[in-house]
Amino acid sequence: MPLLPVILAAFFMYGFDGNVVNVALPAIQSDLGAGAAALELVVGGYVFSYAAGLVLGGRLGDLLGRRRMFLTGVAAFTLASVLCGLAQSPVQLVLARMLQGLTAAAMVPQVLALITTVIPGEQRPRALAWFGVTGGLSGVCGQLLGGLLLGADVLGLGWRAIFFINLPVGLIVFALASALLPRTTANGRPALDGIGALGVSGSLALALVPLVLGREEGWPVWTWVLLVSSVPAFWAAVMWERRLAARGGQPLLDLTLFHRKVFTIGMAINAAFMAYFSSYIFVISLTLQTGFGYSALGAGLVFTPTAVLAMVTSLAGKRLIVKYGLRVMTAGAAITGLSVLLVAVGLQAEGHRVAVPWLLTAMGLMGVGNGLILPSLVGAPMTGITPERAGVASGTLSTIQQFAGVTGVAVVGGIYFAVLDRDGYATAAEVAAWIALALVLTMMVLTARLARAVVAQRRPSTDKPEALVS
Structure with missing residues (x-):
């Protein structure tokens, strides 16, 4: 599958x-003189614009062709990354980050859609597993490789190197994808649900803006007005x-997807995972650097x-899923829950003096658990989705993932900062860890329900039902 590594590189x-x-963030704050609100927008603005444009990006791929949208998205994302690296003020960086998120919304939905339409059927389960693994590893590697780039101070660029590195990678991905992606005709007539795009994106904006900015602004009345109005707007x-x-039109959202129990439960599992993972990584990274003095x-x-362990375990997990089905995912959630529990207990007992070996053990267990979860995370809700609905289904899945992620950061982050002001970093991180544990336990319950739903959906077939979600 020479095409798969290329499109996964974009993801x-x-x-x-x-x-x-x-x-x-500390380096950006020092260099650009960015305030707390600007720093939050550097993180939240990217997620906000990405989540707001995802469903539209998936639909455009269905209508205009996935090759065209993928190549356009890769080129635009690369350019936006360069603009981020060139920013000379907090405002410029925030605007460039929001542009980067929009271009990602054009690129990412095509990745999953291409896997479900271009990759041969017998290779598709493995490709879907690699998609899930890539998503998880990109998050963790963002922490590790980012630290390495900042520590090395490549070419004296400082924090700008984390954005400029996308230039050579983006050019290579664009060139290889141009050569490898098949030329196919777009599905259906070139119609676009403009009102639906505005309504869905607008209602997301009404919810995401106060979630991202509310804590920093002290939750004034306008944040609550926007948050409440997002419900009737949606x-x-x-x-x-x-x-x-x-x-008989072509709506932006295919609401019939939610008539499928497998799709709905799979989406709930994705939401719980993203809320846990995004908020947990954010809290632990901030606590280690700002609270405990780590570089x-x-x-x-x-x-x-x-x-490392997520990569190793996910490779083994694909084979285990074929043999044991979604019980592997449940076991992964249990191991991840144990890792979060260890962090919470360590912080409660030792505070900022929690031993490094204890932290490394807990983070290693998280890698093992996530490695067992990731191969089925994306494949589960996409089971049984037809090729002509792959784009809108992947866009809907990614939108819910991102909304859950930014909601997790905003809600758990708000609780974290509230406890921090009163009791310090260790206690704040401990509280966040208990919340993360609750989300992971929710995943365990949902995976049991998903297993039954998959069996019911595939019962008429003689195929092994649960193997298809890998």
Whole structure:
């Protein structure tokens, strides 16, 4: 599958850039004189614009062709990365990051859609597993490689190197994808649900803006007004989508996807995982650097066991899933839960003096657990999705993942900072760890329900049901 590493490299770029800024925030603050609100927007603005544009990006891939949208997205993402590295003020960096998120929204949905349409059927389970693994590793490697780049101070670029590194990678991915991606015709007539795109993106904006900025601004009245108004706004968008589908149009959201229990439960598992993972990595990275005095490189190295063991375990996990089905995913959630529990107990007992070997053991267990979860994380909700619906399904999946991730960071981060002001870093991180544990336990319950739903969906077939979610 020579094409698979190429399109997964683009997916890795997106995930890397979503996480690498966590270790670079102190350097950005020092160099650009960025305030707390600007720093939060450097992180949240990327996720906000990405989440707001994902469903539209998936739909454009269905309508205009996935090759065209993928290549356009890669080129635009590379350019936006360069603009991030060239930023001379906090405002310029925030705007460039939001542009980067929008271009990622054009690129990423095509990756999963290409896997489900271009990769041969017998190789697709393995490709889906690698997609999930790449997503997880890109997040952890953002911490580790970001720390290495900052520690090495490549060419004296400082924090700018974390963005400029996308230039050679993006050019290589664009060249190889141009040569390898097949030329196919777009599905259906070139129609676009503009009202649906505005309604879905607008309702997401109404929710994400206060979630990202509310804590920093002290939760003024306008944040609550926006947050509450996002509910009727989204309801109105859903009603429009239903009416458009009933008239035989092409709605942005295919709401019939949620009639499938496998898709719905799989989406809930993805949401729980992203809320746990995004908030947990954010809290631990910030605590190690700002609270416990670790360098960017030192903090990144703490995540090394997670990255290495997640890769090793995920490779074994693919074979285990074929044999044992979704019980492997449940076991992975249990191991991840144990790792979070160890961190919480260590912080409670030792505070900022928690031993490095204890942390490394816990982070290693998280890698093992996540490695067992990731191969099925994306494949599960996509089971049984037809090729013509792959783009909108992947866009919907990615949108929910990102919304869950930014919500996790905003909510858990808000609790973390509130406890921090009163009790210090160790206690704040401990509270965040208990919340993460609750999310992981929720995943365990949902995977048991998913296993039953997959069996029910595949019962008429003689195939082994659960193997298809790998």
